[in-house]
Amino acid sequence: MKIGVYVCHCGGNISEVVDIKKVMEFAEQQGDVALVKDHAHMCSDVARKMLVDDIKEYGLDKVVIAACSPQFHGRTFMGTVEKAGLSPYVMEMANIREQCSWPHYYQPELATKKAKDIVKMAIVKARLDEPLEKKTSPIGKRVLVIGAGIAGIQAALDLGDAGFKVYLVEKEPSIGGKMAKLSRTFPTEDCAACILSPKMADVPANPNIELLTNTEIESISGFLGNYDVVAVRKPRYVDITKCTACDKCAEACPVVVPNEFDEGLSSRKAIYLPNPIAVPHAYVLDDKSCLGLFPLACSKCYDVCDAGAINYDEKPERINFTVDTIIVATGYEIFDPRKKKVYEFAKSKNVLTALDLERLISLEAEGTVLRPIGRRIAFIQCVGSRDELVGNEYCSRICCMYATKLSQLLKRADPKRDVYVFYVDLRAFGKGFEEYYKRAQRTGVKFIRGRVAELHEDSHTHKVRLKVEDTLTREIIESEFDLVILSVGLRPSEGTTKIADTLRLIKSPGGWLQEAHPKFRPVDTLADGVFICGCAQGPKDIPDTVAQASAAAARAIRLMNKGEYEVDPITAFVDEKLCSGCGICAGVCPYEAITIELKDGKRISRVNEVVCQGCGACVASCPSGAQQQRWFMTSQLHAMLSAALGEEV
Amino acid sequence: MKKLIITSENVKFLQKINELADQDITLCEQCGTCSASCPMVAEMDITPSQLMRMVQLGLKEVMETKAMWVCASCYTCTVRCPRGLDVAKVAEALRQVYLRKALDYIEIKKIPKYEFVSLPQIAIVSACRKFTG
Amino acid sequence: MIFERKPLDIDKIKVTSGEVHIIKDRCKGCGFCIEYCPRDVLELSEEFNIKGYHPPRVKNPDNCVECHLCEMLCPEFAIYVTKKEDAKVSAR
Numbered sequence: 001m002k003i004g005v006y007v008c009h010c011g012g013n014i015s016e017v018v019d020i021k022k023v024m025e026f027a028e029q030q031g032d033v034a035l036v037k038d039h040a041h042m043c044s045d046v047a048r049k050m051l052v053d054d055i056k057e058y059g060l061d062k063v064v065i066a067a068c069s070p071q072f073h074g075r076t077f078m079g080t081v082e083k084a085g086l087s088p089y090v091m092e093m094a095n096i097r098e099q100c101s102w103p104h105y106y107q108p109e110l111a112t113k114k115a116k117d118i119v120k121m122a123i124v125k126a127r128l129d130e131p132l133e134k135k136t137s138p139i140g141k142r143v144l145v146i147g148a149g150i151a152g153i154q155a156a157l158d159l160g161d162a163g164f165k166v167y168l169v170e171k172e173p174s175i176g177g178k179m180a181k182l183s184r185t186f187p188t189e190d191c192a193a194c195i196l197s198p199k200m201a202d203v204p205a206n207p208n209i210e211l212l213t214n215t216e217i218e219s220i221s222g223f224l225g226n227y228d229v230v231a232v233r234k235p236r237y238v239d240i241t242k243c244t245a246c247d248k249c250a251e252a253c254p255v256v257v258p259n260e261f262d263e264g265l266s267s268r269k270a271i272y273l274p275n276p277i278a279v280p281h282a283y284v285l286d287d288k289s290c291l292g293l294f295p296l297a298c299s300k301c302y303d304v305c306d307a308g309a310i311n312y313d314e315k316p317e318r319i320n321f322t323v324d325t326i327i328v329a330t331g332y333e334i335f336d337p338r339k340k341k342v343y344e345f346a347k348s349k350n351v352l353t354a355l356d357l358e359r360l361i362s363l364e365a366e367g368t369v370l371r372p373i374g375r376r377i378a379f380i381q382c383v384g385s386r387d388e389l390v391g392n393e394y395c396s397r398i399c400c401m402y403a404t405k406l407s408q409l410l411k412r413a414d415p416k417r418d419v420y421v422f423y424v425d426l427r428a429f430g431k432g433f434e435e436y437y438k439r440a441q442r443t444g445v446k447f448i449r450g451r452v453a454e455l456h457e458d459s460h461t462h463k464v465r466l467k468v469e470d471t472l473t474r475e476i477i478e479s480e481f482d483l484v485i486l487s488v489g490l491r492p493s494e495g496t497t498k499i500a501d502t503l504r505l506i507k508s509p510g511g512w513l514q515e516a517h518p519k520f521r522p523v524d525t526l527a528d529g530v531f532i533c534g535c536a537q538g539p540k541d542i543p544d545t546v547a548q549a550s551a552a553a554a555r556a557i558r559l560m561n562k563g564e565y566e567v568d569p570i571t572a573f574v575d576e577k578l579c580s581g582c583g584i585c586a587g588v589c590p591y592e593a594i595t596i597e598l599k600d601g602k603r604i605s606r607v608n609e610v611v612c613q614g615c616g617a618c619v620a621s622c623p624s625g626a627q628q629q630r631w632f633m634t635s636q637l638h639a640m641l642s643a644a645l646g647e648e649v
Numbered sequence: 650m651k652k653l654i655i656t657s658e659n660v661k662f663l664q665k666i667n668e669l670a671d672q673d674i675t676l677c678e679q680c681g682t683c684s685a686s687c688p689m690v691a692e693m694d695i696t697p698s699q700l701m702r703m704v705q706l707g708l709k710e711v712m713e714t715k716a717m718w719v720c721a722s723c724y725t726c727t728v729r730c731p732r733g734l735d736v737a738k739v740a741e742a743l744r745q746v747y748l749r750k751a752l753d754y755i756e757i758k759k760i761p762k763y764e765f766v767s768l769p770q771i772a773i774v775s776a777c778r779k780f781t782g
Numbered sequence: 783m784i785f786e787r788k789p790l791d792i793d794k795i796k797v798t799s800g801e802v803h804i805i806k807d808r809c810k811g812c813g814f815c816i817e818y819c820p821r822d823v824l825e826l827s828e829e830f831n832i833k834g835y836h837p838p839r840v841k842n843p844d845n846c847v848e849c850h851l852c853e854m855l856c857p858e859f860a861i862y863v864t865k866k867e868d869a870k871v872s873a874r
């Protein structure tokens with residue numbers, strides 16, 4: 001055996017504290033050490049080339065690098081050693097920076113002593129290292145996208161265009177999500193439905209996308225490359241291949257209920273078209289409000305349908321399929337304004353949410369005036385956001401901009417309007433946002449800095465009086481308005497919360513799905529093969545949502561593109577001679593990677609090495625020592641302990 | 650024009666109020682909810698959020714204002730603060746700083762009888778409450 | 783959550799409205815029509831018919847949307863519905 005030991009100065013970070021020469025001399029005295037060198041920067045191109053040359057020239061078969069943390073440059077040196085023809089797992093890093101020179105900066109002598117111990121531990125571990133090889137596991141080209149709002153649609157289209165098979169599951173009868181409800185989008189004031197519609201139309205046109213609407217996920221089991229999905233398709237009672245959307249059924253239907261798409265401000269029948277740009281463009285029968293299907297009470301819709309599209313006998317259908325990766329795009333819902341009792345949403349006629357106003361404006365644009373909007377309008381910002389009283393400490397990111405946009409739409413429709421925006425901060429962070437805000441100020445919209453404390457609607461005049469402090473002039477304002485709009489914040493949708501439970505995903509404060517790393521892995525999760533995008537990950541506007549959706553698609557393609565993916569060999573394995581099948585390891589594994597099976601009549605533990613994340617819990621829990629972890633064998637750990645405690649190894 | 654120089658005196662004042670009020674007043678984001686909720690704000694010379702601001706900057710001039718005395722301790726500001734701050738307690742802390750100086754200390758025995766008889770009852774009661782500590 | 787509000791256009795929507803006709807003496811008091819009416823239009827009356835049963839009576843005439851379920855369920859053909867031209871909306 002020939003171990004090469006390299007001690008890095010780390011540009012002074014180590015050499016200023018630790019006596020490099022003493023460490024090198026110490027290393028030379030250890031058994032099996034063939035070569036000891038030092039270098040100012042081991043991670044530099046020059047030093048790594050030297051390492052490769054040394055391995056070849058001196059025939060080194062194990063390498064110890066005493067430098068920074070393996071979290072930092074571990075992968076770097078593993079790559080270098082692999083280039084020289086060795087297994088990356090015969091390279092050991094002795095961390096004498098984060099765990100030595102940095103914390104013990106003021107005690108150089110003790111630091112040097114500790115550095116020697118750390119190097120010795122690395123050497124004894126390296127002696128027992130096996131030349132492990134990375135394994136690969138096959139992976140197909142099937143993706144499940146949960147949620148078909150703009151995020152899910154974008155991800156599905158990217159994946160479909162790239163040649164991957166996509167199952168796009170949406171629980172509503174139509175795709176499009178919340179964006180379909182908006183009037184115009186900031187800062188360009190593009191018509192939301194107009195720009196969304198072509199994207200929605202592309203979805204069924206893409207041969208690689210299987211669109212499952214009115215469908216919910218019941219369960220998902222398995223792991224990367226092998227996710228078994230059970231989805232339940234709720235009955236629509238209308239055959240989408242036959243329905244011509246002629247509206248005769250809705251005309252005949254005698255049941256009138258609030259229309260969810262218009263936030264309850266308009267009505268629909270029990271059989272209805274989900275929204276004007278619905279995809280699939282077919283009607284759906286709401287069995288909860290229908291007069292009755294068992295027994296069949298009415299059948300007026302069936303009687304008038306010329307296309308014969310209505311079928312009362314449809315039953316919920318369970319759909320099973322397997323996918324390789326999953327993208328979660330389940331979106332948001334708005335904050336329930338009834339939770340802020342000071343804003344009296346439930347008992348006022350003239351207090352509405354911003355989403356209500358979006359619907360009113362959209363409908364007015366197509367000629368339907370549900371109610372007059374009035375002359376004096378106030379926007380109240382930060383409703384349900386930045387508010388510890390309702391448990392939402394975060395900022396919802398889009399409300400400042402959407403209030404500015406709505407103020408512009410109102411002003412343009414009637415320039416004599418008096419529009420006020422009562423804000424706490426005006427967050428115009430994105431491209432073109434600050435310019436848009438400036439434009440809004442020019443049109444005479446009054447932006448007043450103050451959080452509205454309370455409001456009250458007069459029971460006779462129905463005008464809304466609110467009380468706010470203009471914090472910039474320190475005046476208390478009490479003023480009456482025709483209409484008050486609550487700029488409600490965002491909350492994770494019900495679907496987001498449910499999927500987090502189904503896939504056991506971690507949640508961030510606020511209930512959003514947690515990304516693997518806030519800076520470097522914003523669309524990954526810590527579950528291999530599961531990606532998140534859009535508002536399921538956190539509140540954001542449409543450009544950011546689309547960017548994240550494409551990012552998630554790219555990350556999924558990255559995993560699936562080569563047809564196989566690398567599996568870290570640092571996994572647990574079972575010594576079947578020692579295993580008694582007690583099952584303690586299976587219970588301890590947080591990833592459910594261990595199963596107890598019958599082999600030749602004996603109960604044996606088996607580790608799924610693809611799912612195993614190498615945490616070591618099973619190894620620690622095994623009473624007979626049958627569970628072992630590669631690269632951290634019990635023999636290695638014992639040797640390291642002995643070295644640290646000063647015993648002869 | 651004011652030269653805003655935050656001295657160690659200002660910092661000490663803020664720390665004292667923080668300790669008395671048992672919270673971190675730097676967390677106030679000056680949203681104005683407390684001022685707009687206050688039923689007595691019309692009688693105040695500075696608004697409650699202005700009071701918080703002056704304390705944040707450690708400006709001892711806040712002690713000369715009338716606002717903290719007009720405060721009715723109704724706690725509406727506290728229950729509505731979106732950052733969870735106890736604004737009423739800050740007003741109380743400022744009142745305490747003044748009262749602990751015992752500048753208006755009264756010895757009941759030394760009040761002349763004619764004053765005692767002609768003073769309104771409530772004045773005597775509140776004087777006993779505030780100025781005999 | 784939003785569905786506590788009454789839709790703003792509810793007064794403009796016209797739906798079919800029905801008039802219930804009960805042939806009292808055919809009724810055998812089974813109660814199916816009352817039980818299954820999806821709009822809660824009928825209730826048991828206090829009076830007796832010639833057979834000694836309590837026939838149904840119309841409780842909420844404005845609620846009927848002429849779905850004809852009572853007509854189809856009645857085993858004795860004792861109830862039928864005709865279409866009323868004057869439609870007044872009552873949503874659920």
